[in-house]
Amino acid sequence: MAGFLLAGPAFWYIRRRAAIVRTREGSGPSADARRMARTARNCALAGLAAALVCGGAFLLSRRVPDGTEKAALYDSARLGREPAPAGKVRIAGRLEPEARTYVTETGGGRERVVHYVGFRPDGAARDAPLGLFVERHVDGREEPPTVQYFLPEQSGYLIENGVPPLALSALENRGVRVARPHYLLRTGDLARREPYYVTAAVSGLLALACLAVAGIGGIQARSRRRFAEALEAQRRAQGS
Numbered sequence: 001m002a003g004f005l006l007a008g009p010a011f012w013y014i015r016r017r018a019a020i021v022r023t024r025e026g027s028g029p030s031a032d033a034r035r036m037a038r039t040a041r042n043c044a045l046a047g048l049a050a051a052l053v054c055g056g057a058f059l060l061s062r063r064v065p066d067g068t069e070k071a072a073l074y075d076s077a078r079l080g081r082e083p084a085p086a087g088k089v090r091i092a093g094r095l096e097p098e099a100r101t102y103v104t105e106t107g108g109g110r111e112r113v114v115h116y117v118g119f120r121p122d123g124a125a126r127d128a129p130l131g132l133f134v135e136r137h138v139d140g141r142e143e144p145p146t147v148q149y150f151l152p153e154q155s156g157y158l159i160e161n162g163v164p165p166l167a168l169s170a171l172e173n174r175g176v177r178v179a180r181p182h183y184l185l186r187t188g189d190l191a192r193r194e195p196y197y198v199t200a201a202v203s204g205l206l207a208l209a210c211l212a213v214a215g216i217g218g219i220q221a222r223s224r225r226r227f228a229e230a231l232e233a234q235r236r237a238q239g240s
Contacts, residue, residue: 029228033221040217047210053203061196067189071155076121079131079183084158086192091132091185092153093121099130101170113138116167118176119154119185131179133163135186156187 065087074089099118104111114137118130134154162184163171172178190197 029224029231033224033228036217036221036224040214040221043210043217044214047207047214050203050207050210054200054207057196057200057203061193061200064192064196065157066193067191074158076124076132079158080179080181084160084183086157088155088157089185090153090155091119091121093119093124093132094152095119095134095154096130099133099171099176101167101174103164103167114167116163116171116184118171129177129179130182132183132185135162135184135188137188154185154187156185157191159184159186159191162186 067088069088071088071090072085074085074091076091076093096118100115102113102115104113106112114135116133116135119132119134120126120130121132124131134156160183161181163178163182168178188194
């Protein structure tokens with residue numbers, strides 16, 4: 001269903017173009033068969049392109065960390081002075097419970113709450129703007145699990161300016177000062193691969209939808225062509 005929704009604009013454009021072509025080429029079984037075949041071919045090409053994107057995204061995901069590597073101790077003083085490392089890191093410090101917000105995500109028939117909590121590394125000034133936040137995903141809960149949140153060391157992947165605008169705005173509206181740039185510590189093992197997986201899933205659904213439409217259109221085109229041939233044969237027989 002999602003694939004058909006995603007492909008909706010493309011299908012609308014194809015139908016609109018088909019209407020224009022129908023007006024120009026006229027009607028009749030033979031003309032209908034040619035238009036159906038052309039539409040099916042275009043959908044098949046779109047489906048193949050989407051399938052290539054899906055495969056490419058999946059292959060690229062194999063080139064980024066999968067979360068199984070050991071987290072390396074990271075000196076938070078380097079934040080903002082150099083690009084964030086691509087690998088998993090661990091940072092010692094303390095969480096700031098008052099600098100906390102969450103957003104709710106709904107998908108796949110379930111509700112997931114994503115928490116963003118300020119984290120002040122060891123050695124950072126207490127009155128300095130917060131430059132680091134920790135992300136946690138909890139299914140259907142607005143309050144984060146205390147045991148997970150208040151550990152003196154957190155590990156994950158650093159994403160520059162990774163707190164989403166909605167959560168960032170909620171923090172700033174409550175008076176939380178956020179550093180520019182800030183960093184988000186994504187704790188999920190698949191944090192680096194998730195964007196590739198999302199791209200692969202969306203393009204894969206689009207590919208299936210386009211190829212399904214292409215298959216149905218091809219069957220209809222062949223049926224219409226046979227009807228046109230039978231009709232032409234009947235006319236010839238009557239003329240003779």
